[in-house]
Amino acid sequence: MSFGMYAASVPAFLQMLKNLTAILEKAEAFAEERDIEPEVMLNWRLAPDMFPLVRQIQIAADFAKGTTARLAGAEVPKYADEEQTFAELKARIAKTVKFVEGFKPKDIDGPRRATSRLRSAGRRCDSKASPISCISRCRTSTFMRRPPTTSCAAAESISANAISSA
Numbered sequence: 001m002s003f004g005m006y007a008a009s010v011p012a013f014l015q016m017l018k019n020l021t022a023i024l025e026k027a028e029a030f031a032e033e034r035d036i037e038p039e040v041m042l043n044w045r046l047a048p049d050m051f052p053l054v055r056q057i058q059i060a061a062d063f064a065k066g067t068t069a070r071l072a073g074a075e076v077p078k079y080a081d082e083e084q085t086f087a088e089l090k091a092r093i094a095k096t097v098k099f100v101e102g103f104k105p106k107d108i109d110g111p112r113r114a115t116s117r118l119r120s121a122g123r124r125c126d127s128k129a130s131p132i133s134c135i136s137r138c139r140t141s142t143f144m145r146r147p148p149t150t151s152c153a154a155a156e157s158i159s160a161n162a163i164s165s166a
Helices: 005-033 038-042 053-072 086-101 105-109 131-143 152-165
Strands: 116-120 123-127
Touching: 005 038, 005 053, 005 086, 005 105, 038 053, 038 086, 053 086, 053 105
Parallel strands: none
Antiparallel strands: 116 123
């Protein structure tokens, strides 16, 4: 039995989302027990340069749904970042869990489409391989500081030329 991208990602996302729900429940109980306004608790930061708890939860949910959808070649749903209460955050997590659970191993590990197409930071990446290789190539060109209009294919040829001339 092979260990595919589904097994490497979806169970981890579901566990993370379950843990976030438990953390929110503990935070809500803590705030109630100590007479702290829920809005104050939801806007706390562990460090001054961090996002508040509300934004951290939104980012975690977006990462789980976005990564799963991209691995399956599906459209990434857009969720408005308007949550302001513990209940709304838990509802967002539940909606994300339902979305992620909607994918089966064959959706992610099954036969590849003819071309995977991703856009990241103004760069377009077309790949006949898996979406994960496309992501990897786009990230490499991002770290190489290529101009935003450079496609991953162009970045690959620039990289190959740089390596051969070295």
